[in-house]
Amino acid sequence: MLLQVKDLTKKFRGLMALRGVNFSLAKGEVLGLIGPNGAGKTTVINIISGFLKPTEGKIFFQGREITGFPPEKIARLGILRTFQHVQIFRELTVLENVLLGFTRHLKRRLWHDLLGLPLARREEKEIREKAQEILALLGLADIASMPAYELPYGKQRQVVLARAVASRPELLLLDEPAAGLSSSETKELLLFLKKLKDMGLAMLIVDHDVELIWEICDRVAVLAFGEVIACGAPSQVRQDPKVVEVYLGS
Numbered sequence: 076m077l078l079q080v081k082d083l084t085k086k087f088r089g090l091m092a093l094r095g096v097n098f099s100l101a102k103g104e105v106l107g108l109i110g111p112n113g114a115g116k117t118t119v120i121n122i123i124s125g126f127l128k129p130t131e132g133k134i135f136f137q138g139r140e141i142t143g144f145p146p147e148k149i150a151r152l153g154i155l156r157t158f159q160h161v162q163i164f165r166e167l168t169v170l171e172n173v174l175l176g177f178t179r180h181l182k183r184r185l186w187h188d189l190l191g192l193p194l195a196r197r198e199e200k201e202i203r204e205k206a207q208e209i210l211a212l213l214g215l216a217d218i219a220s221m222p223a224y225e226l227p228y229g230k231q232r233q234v235v236l237a238r239a240v241a242s243r244p245e246l247l248l249l250d251e252p253a254a255g256l257s258s259s260e261t262k263e264l265l266l267f268l269k270k271l272k273d274m275g276l277a278m279l280i281v282d283h284d285v286e287l288i289w290e291i292c293d294r295v296a297v298l299a300f301g302e303v304i305a306c307g308a309p310s311q312v313r314q315d316p317k318v319v320e321v322y323l324g325s
């Protein structure tokens with residue numbers, strides 16, 4: 076298993092936000108996490124990515140326990156999260172934004188720059204080529220030299236995801252990727268996420284757009300009042316009477 080979440084509990088003062096949450100995610104798998112407002116979805120993402128510590132429970136990544144590790148360390152291990160609000164460098168071009176995604180792999184870079192060694196120039200050329208490759212693969216090549224602020228919101232979302240891909244994560248945690256998008260932008264996002272899936276990237280996706288979730292996810296876990304009330308293939312989960320009652324019915 077790539078990721079295992081075991082008996083996760085989170086208390087915020089008097090409030091039990093999570094009560095014994097269990098689920099796992101295999102390599103290359105796309106898992107959806109849905110549920111009503113306040114169910115605890117963002118809290119799960121915050122704990123996996125190290126932004127919050129659980130009250131109880133453990134997180135394992137590639138067989139290693141990572142519970143309570145700081146966010147930078149978790150990111151270095153290959154778990155990358157995106158936020159509900161787009162975090163983009165508005166003045167930089169699309170290509171430059173994607174180039175920044177490579178910094179996780181640029182350990183030697185600074186020294187070679189300082190010493191003026193040819194390796195730095197060679198490495199930079201290689202990275203530019205790789206960034207162009209990613210943009211081409213994701214259908215963003217034609218906007219590579221545009222400044223990010225000129226792009227519509229939906230495209231900015233895609234650029235943020237392309238930058239995440241450039242850092243070669245093992246697992247992407249997406250917090251409401253479709254929030255604020257129009258229905259045509261959401262359709263475009265779905266195609267984009269399918270490309271990431273075809274690259275073999277594992278993803279945990281939290282979103283209220285259930286159509287997007289049914290389309291892209293291999294399995295879906297439903298959270299209500301801090302508990303997983305159903306987990307399985309989209310076709311099963313969407314017909315589960317409990318899920319219909321607490322989430323879909325409304």
Ligand SMILES: Nc1ncnc2c1ncn2[C@@H]1O[C@H](COP(=O)(O)OP(=O)(O)OP(=O)(O)O)[C@@H](O)[C@H]1O
Nearest residue numbers: 087088090092110111112113114115116117118119
């Ligand atoms: N830092 C915090 N301090 C206190 N309570 C919190 C904190 N973060 C979340 N909560 C509470 O924990 C519960 C779960 O919140 P969470 O944001 O994880 O839900 P969610 O399923 O992501 O909801 P939404 O779909 O509305 O984003 C809510 O009752 C929320 O008010």
